[in-house]
Amino acid sequence: MTDFEPKIVAFLCNWCSYAGADLAGTSRMEYPSNVTIIRVPCSGRMNPIFVLKCLMNGSDGVLISGCHTGDCHYSEGNFYARRRFAVLKSFLGYLGIDPRRFQMSWVSASEGDKWAKLIHELVAEIKEAGPNKMGKE
Amino acid sequence: MLKELKAISKELLKTKRVDVILAYKRASDGVSAMPCFIFEEKDIDKMILDSYCVYNLSNYIKDFPDKKIGIVAKACDIKSIIVLLQENQLKRADVVIMGIECHGVIDEKRLCPGERPVQDIGFNEKCRSCKSPLPAFCDYLLKEEEERGKTGRASEGDGYASIRKLEAKSPAERLKFWEEEFSRCIRCYACRQVCPLCYCPKCVADQTDLAWFSRASNLKGNMSWNVVRAIHMAGRCVACGECERACPVGIPLMELNKKIEKDVKELFGYEAGADAEQKPLFTCFDKKDPEDFVK
Amino acid sequence: MFKAVGKKAFMKLMDSLSKGYEIAAPRKFSNKGVFYSAITDAGDIYLGAEFTVEPVKKLFLMPSEWLFENRFNDGKISLQGGVPPQEARKRIIIGVRPCEARGLELLDKVFCSDFKDSSYSKNRERSIIVGLACSKPDKTCFCTSLGSSPAETRGMDAIIFAGEESDEMMLEIITDKAREIFAPLEDAACEEHRKKLESEKKKIKDPVRKINIPDALSASFESGYWKEVSSPCVSCGVCTYLCPTCHCFDLVDEERKRLRCYDGCCFKDFTQQASGENPRPTKRERYRQRVFHKFDYFRKNFGEHLCVGCGRCIRHCPMKIDISEIAANAPKNK
Numbered sequence: 001m002t003d004f005e006p007k008i009v010a011f012l013c014n015w016c017s018y019a020g021a022d023l024a025g026t027s028r029m030e031y032p033s034n035v036t037i038i039r040v041p042c043s044g045r046m047n048p049i050f051v052l053k054c055l056m057n058g059s060d061g062v063l064i065s066g067c068h069t070g071d072c073h074y075s076e077g078n079f080y081a082r083r084r085f086a087v088l089k090s091f092l093g094y095l096g097i098d099p100r101r102f103q104m105s106w107v108s109a110s111e112g113d114k115w116a117k118l119i120h121e122l123v124a125e126i127k128e129a130g131p132n133k134m135g136k137e
Numbered sequence: 138m139l140k141e142l143k144a145i146s147k148e149l150l151k152t153k154r155v156d157v158i159l160a161y162k163r164a165s166d167g168v169s170a171m172p173c174f175i176f177e178e179k180d181i182d183k184m185i186l187d188s189y190c191v192y193n194l195s196n197y198i199k200d201f202p203d204k205k206i207g208i209v210a211k212a213c214d215i216k217s218i219i220v221l222l223q224e225n226q227l228k229r230a231d232v233v234i235m236g237i238e239c240h241g242v243i244d245e246k247r248l249c250p251g252e253r254p255v256q257d258i259g260f261n262e263k264c265r266s267c268k269s270p271l272p273a274f275c276d277y278l279l280k281e282e283e284e285r286g287k288t289g290r291a292s293e294g295d296g297y298a299s300i301r302k303l304e305a306k307s308p309a310e311r312l313k314f315w316e317e318e319f320s321r322c323i324r325c326y327a328c329r330q331v332c333p334l335c336y337c338p339k340c341v342a343d344q345t346d347l348a349w350f351s352r353a354s355n356l357k358g359n360m361s362w363n364v365v366r367a368i369h370m371a372g373r374c375v376a377c378g379e380c381e382r383a384c385p386v387g388i389p390l391m392e393l394n395k396k397i398e399k400d401v402k403e404l405f406g407y408e409a410g411a412d413a414e415q416k417p418l419f420t421c422f423d424k425k426d427p428e429d430f431v432k
Numbered sequence: 433m434f435k436a437v438g439k440k441a442f443m444k445l446m447d448s449l450s451k452g453y454e455i456a457a458p459r460k461f462s463n464k465g466v467f468y469s470a471i472t473d474a475g476d477i478y479l480g481a482e483f484t485v486e487p488v489k490k491l492f493l494m495p496s497e498w499l500f501e502n503r504f505n506d507g508k509i510s511l512q513g514g515v516p517p518q519e520a521r522k523r524i525i526i527g528v529r530p531c532e533a534r535g536l537e538l539l540d541k542v543f544c545s546d547f548k549d550s551s552y553s554k555n556r557e558r559s560i561i562v563g564l565a566c567s568k569p570d571k572t573c574f575c576t577s578l579g580s581s582p583a584e585t586r587g588m589d590a591i592i593f594a595g596e597e598s599d600e601m602m603l604e605i606i607t608d609k610a611r612e613i614f615a616p617l618e619d620a621a622c623e624e625h626r627k628k629l630e631s632e633k634k635k636i637k638d639p640v641r642k643i644n645i646p647d648a649l650s651a652s653f654e655s656g657y658w659k660e661v662s663s664p665c666v667s668c669g670v671c672t673y674l675c676p677t678c679h680c681f682d683l684v685d686e687e688r689k690r691l692r693c694y695d696g697c698c699f700k701d702f703t704q705q706a707s708g709e710n711p712r713p714t715k716r717e718r719y720r721q722r723v724f725h726k727f728d729y730f731r732k733n734f735g736e737h738l739c740v741g742c743g744r745c746i747r748h749c750p751m752k753i754d755i756s757e758i759a760a761n762a763p764k765n766k
Contacts, residue, residue, distance in 0.1 A: 049341070049365055049368070052361060052364055053361075056360065069424075076422070079422040079424070079426070080419065082422070082426055083405065083419060083422050083426050085430075086404055086426065086427060087371050087400055091367070091371075091396065094303070096311035096312025096314070096316075098308065099308075103432060104431045106431060134357065165752075166571055166754075169752050170752075173664070197663075200715075323694070324495070324496075325668060325672075326669055326699075327670045327750060329668075330666040330669070331666055343701055348684070348686060351686055352496070352684050352691060353686070354495045379750070383750035385486075385748045386464065386467070386486075387463060
């Protein structure tokens with residue numbers, strides 16, 4: 001178990017979270033390298049099927065991160081995302097999928113330190129949850 | 138009720154208010170009902186109306202895209218018509234809804250071979266949580282002439298008891314439960330085909346040039362399919378029960394769809410098919426939507 | 433040759449055989465139905481009157497199957513067959529209804545004649561079919577109209593007559609394969625048993641319905657009849673998937689593997705062409721195709737109708753469409 005390095009996919013909105021993660025990098029903050037980042041224009045672009053495909057194909061965890069509500073670059077995208085993913089989060093738990101495997105956060109462009117802390121926590125939680133057996137046929 | 142229904146239908150066809158009537162007729166076994174499509178007054182006598190009329194005829198609205206439709210509908214069927222109206226799949230003026238009083242429809246599933254034990258057939262599970270025998274939204278309201286003895290409605294409960302039971306189990310137990318159910322799925326897509334709200338010209342499951350999920354009927358593929366369909370029905374499913382009835386292998390699809398229905402009610406106070414003026418769930422939001430799950 | 437055996441002795445033999453053979457038989461899942469399952473405990477075997485949802489076809493032509501996988505190692509492409517490797521063990525399938533065994537014979541004409549489909553043929557070779565006579569044919573059954581009957585033994589290695597109330601059952605052994613397997617079972621057969629077997633056979637009610645499939649459907653091809661009878665159909669695929677004789681399949685490439693999975697002429701996309709054209713765009717064309725393939729084209733090509741009268745399509749159709757009535761009532765001309 002101590003050898004288990006989770007593979008996590010993170011969908012970051014271009015304007016806030018991606019910039020925030022970039023700031024963590026330029027500020028040379030250290031954080032685990034388990035996360036693969038996919039940039040989307042806005043968290044409102046996110047389709048629950050993306051999260052599902054990741055989990056079904058063996059990702060140990062999925063993160064969606066966007067702008068804080070009220071600060072969306074496209075005004076309202078994150079409000080739609082919040083509604084959509086509240087439903088997905090509850091539903092995945094109901095199916096018996098570990099709720100730690102899908103998480104959502106608001107990280108602004110200036111919150112490099114929040115990003116680094118978030119990833120530290122996320123990786124620790126998914127390490128505890130263990131490898132995702134779903135995608136391994 | 139049937140006499141009145143036939144008279145209204147005749148009039149609708151005669152005045153060309155509608156091009157076709159979606160109704161029920163007797164099936165070839167002489168006992169069950171079957172959907173039928175009446176284009177001419179002379180065929181009106183085929184119509185029947187009894188507790189075998191379980192089908193949600195609004196599923197056929199998509200088969201008549203440019204026609205004016207008269208439809209015989211129970212309260213649960215009308216909810217799906219309302220969602221179709223909300224989603225601009227139908228113009229209000231193009232449908233005449235003949236709402237019928239209904240105290241429950243029969244679940245003919247899993248009958249033993251041989252003789253059909255009529256007295257052993259119970260009401261459909263969905264009828265237990267039905268709010269009212271009379272539809273609220275319709276052009277004509279047809280009531281029963283006499284008092285009906287038996288009813289499928291349960292006297293108490295909100296219909297989510299079985300959902301709560303599953304929610305109370307441990308995640309590992311729930312995963313085992315769903316894995317067992319989905320392992321029987323044969324990917325026949327009957328659930329999708331009988332659903333009035335599955336009207337996508339090309340379903341996500343049929344997109345194979347770059348596929349979202351496997352077409353194989355293994356656990357991974359089956360789970361993906363059923364979960365994606367449930368998510369696509371979020372805030373739209375009116376719990377008409379047709380998907381579960383159609384499933385040949387007995388997957389409890391209503392336990393999936395009703396969980397989302399319950400969540401959507403609790404999280405956003407939203408109910409599908411309640412009000413034709415209401416916007417679809419995911420096309421709107423409230424600034425106060427819950428965000429306790431967001432870090 | 434037949435034996436009268438106690439049900440318990442039969443189950444005990446099955447348990448001991450399960451060490452060397454794969455055993456598949458119907459198993460009842462409460463509220464869901466009866467399904468063919470891999471049997472590890474013979475007590476799970478269900479030999480009652482209820483029919484399985486899926487026919488035995490699914491053990492020969494699988495609902496989905498990986499045909500091969502391609503690998504790219506050291507600059508070379510290699511193909512590996514059958515992912516995962518196909519079962520090589522011999523298999524005993526118990527509880528196969530006469531209609532389903534007939535269905536296999538019809539499928540053999542497609543998958544096991546001029547061209548032998550590798551996985552279907554292997555499955556046929558390794559399987560021993562122990563049939564189960566039908567004690568209570570359904571209202572939807574019409575096997576006697578299509579060359580079968582509730583006690584037909586064609587295509588079987590042995591057949592069981594099992595009364596639900598009795599502790600005993602009659603086992604009629606037909607081939608040497610079955611003789612060898614059932615040799616350990618003590619034969620309690622005597623004249624009384626022989627008489628009992630004959631009376632069991634007589635007791636089986638002939639299915640109620642006799643359907644006359646017309647000889648020449650083709651005359652009605654352009655008739656408006658097909659639009660009318662196909663209108664309740666929702667193109668769901670249940671009749672095709674549960675049919676003991678339907679065998680159309682789709683080939684899909686997924687992640688370096690080729691998948692063969694069930695497909696049906698009822699689906700809209702079945703005849704979708706790359707050009708964008710679809711010669712069967714509506715239910716009328718598709719339903720007509722289904723009826724014609726079963727009751728016209730297949731006989732023209734292979735000599736028999738592609739239907740065994742099992743009634744599954746009618747029993748499980750969400751809209752109660754009855755293909756037997758539809759075929760029987762087809763107009764004689766346009």
